[in-house]
Amino acid sequence: MKTVDAYKVDRGSKVLLNANESYKNLPKHIIEEIKEGIEEVLFNRYPDSSANLLTKTYAKAFNVSEDNVMFGNGSDEMLGLIIGLNIKEGRKLYTLNPDFSMYDYYTSFHQGTVLKYPIDNFDVDKFIQNGKENNVSMVIFSNPNNPRGSLISKEDIFKILSSFNDIPVVVDEAYGEFCDCSMVDEINNYSNLYVTKTLSKAYGVAGIRLGMILSNKDNINVLRSMKVPYNVNSVTQFIGIKILEHKDELDVYSKEIIERRDEFYNELVKRDYKDLIIYPSYANFIYFKSNLKGELINNLESNGISIRSFNDDSFRITIGSEKEMEDVLEIIDDTFGR
Ligand SMILES: Cc1ncc(COP(=O)(O)O)c(C=O)c1O
Numbered sequence: 001m002k003t004v005d006a007y008k009v010d011r012g013s014k015v016l017l018n019a020n021e022s023y024k025n026l027p028k029h030i031i032e033e034i035k036e037g038i039e040e041v042l043f044n045r046y047p048d049s050s051a052n053l054l055t056k057t058y059a060k061a062f063n064v065s066e067d068n069v070m071f072g073n074g075s076d077e078m079l080g081l082i083i084g085l086n087i088k089e090g091r092k093l094y095t096l097n098p099d100f101s102m103y104d105y106y107t108s109f110h111q112g113t114v115l116k117y118p119i120d121n122f123d124v125d126k127f128i129q130n131g132k133e134n135n136v137s138m139v140i141f142s143n144p145n146n147p148r149g150s151l152i153s154k155e156d157i158f159k160i161l162s163s164f165n166d167i168p169v170v171v172d173e174a175y176g177e178f179c180d181c182s183m184v185d186e187i188n189n190y191s192n193l194y195v196t197k198t199l200s201k202a203y204g205v206a207g208i209r210l211g212m213i214l215s216n217k218d219n220i221n222v223l224r225s226m227k228v229p230y231n232v233n234s235v236t237q238f239i240g241i242k243i244l245e246h247k248d249e250l251d252v253y254s255k256e257i258i259e260r261r262d263e264f265y266n267e268l269v270k271r272d273y274k275d276l277i278i279y280p281s282y283a284n285f286i287y288f289k290s291n292l293k294g295e296l297i298n299n300l301e302s303n304g305i306s307i308r309s310f311n312d313d314s315f316r317i318t319i320g321s322e323k324e325m326e327d328v329l330e331i332i333d334d335t336f337g338r
Contacts, residue, residue, distance in 0.1 A: 018308040022204030023320040047234040061244040067217040075198040075211025086138040087112035094136035124156040142172040149281025177202030177254040179282035202254040273336040
């Protein structure tokens with residue numbers, strides 16, 4: 001194995017490939033539009049608690065009914081809300097292993113327990129059987145899965161929805177734009193289906209904290225009555241509207257990331273490093289396992305690149321700019337001894 005001492009990346013600031021954010025800020029002209037319009041925001045008043053204009057704009061941009069969507073301070077808030085409404089002491093939340101860690105956080109906050117089904121070789125019938133035997137109160141999983149990047153098929157989700165038809169099934173689509181896969185079209189066909197989405201990932205505005213939950217009208221009405229007032233601040237509502245007005249332009253970003261992800265993945269698979277297990281991904285990141293993880297992370301860190309490391313031998317790399325991915329590839333090559 002070669003060392004990476006000679007490797008130099010000219011970089012002023014740290015490259016963050018650890019949180020599945022967009023690597024670039026909004027286009028200048030959208031920032032200009034935000035600057036111009038922000039004077040209209042009534043900073044002295046509480047925000048519109050029902051986020052009317054934002055809801056209308058979202059409904060138009062995504063071709064859904066205004067009755068089917070509600071906004072939160074990130075989709076995180078919506079996950080916390082729906083978990084809080086369904087989980088309490090003695091109740092079980094059913095998810096996958098691994099999956100998004102906030103499900104555990106909210107469940108333990110509400111004194112519930114988490115039951116996890118292994119994602120490896122996922123078998124939907126066994127998943128359902130296990131959930132039934134354990135009398136779970138709610139099903140939730142991210143799709144594509146964070147951190148794996150894997151996808152549960154629509155067909156399997158239909159089975160899950162029908163089998164657990166008396167409890168909520170939440171499909172967390174934080175990364176849904178990177179696979180062009182969504183259950184949103186089904187929200188009026190299954191009374192127990194909830195879908196959460198976010199502007200933090202594909203729309204590149206993690207900083208404004210804006211996420212949503214979609215479901216049928218009755219479910220959304222219940223959630224609206226339970227949410228805290230003024231949960232989405234006026235500045236976020238205003239910027240959210242601007243983002244949605246530019247949806248088509250911003251959608252190009254996720255297409256670019258999908259291409260770069262697939263190129264990066266293919267390059268790595270081609271190399272066939274025996275110490276590196278690469279997981280196929282439908283999201284804006286790739287999950288790996290390696291017994292050389294520590295070495296790779298040190299080499300990345302010494303070049304100013306931060307990735308996400310998990311407790312075992314696994315790690316996750318967010319897809320960044322072309323240059324960033326070239327650098328990462330070069331460091332992987334150096335570490336794994338090309
Ligand atoms: C699977 C998953 N769901 C939800 C979220 C939360 O996103 P938001 O920024 O909308 O709160 C994340 C953030 O990393 C995530 O990975």
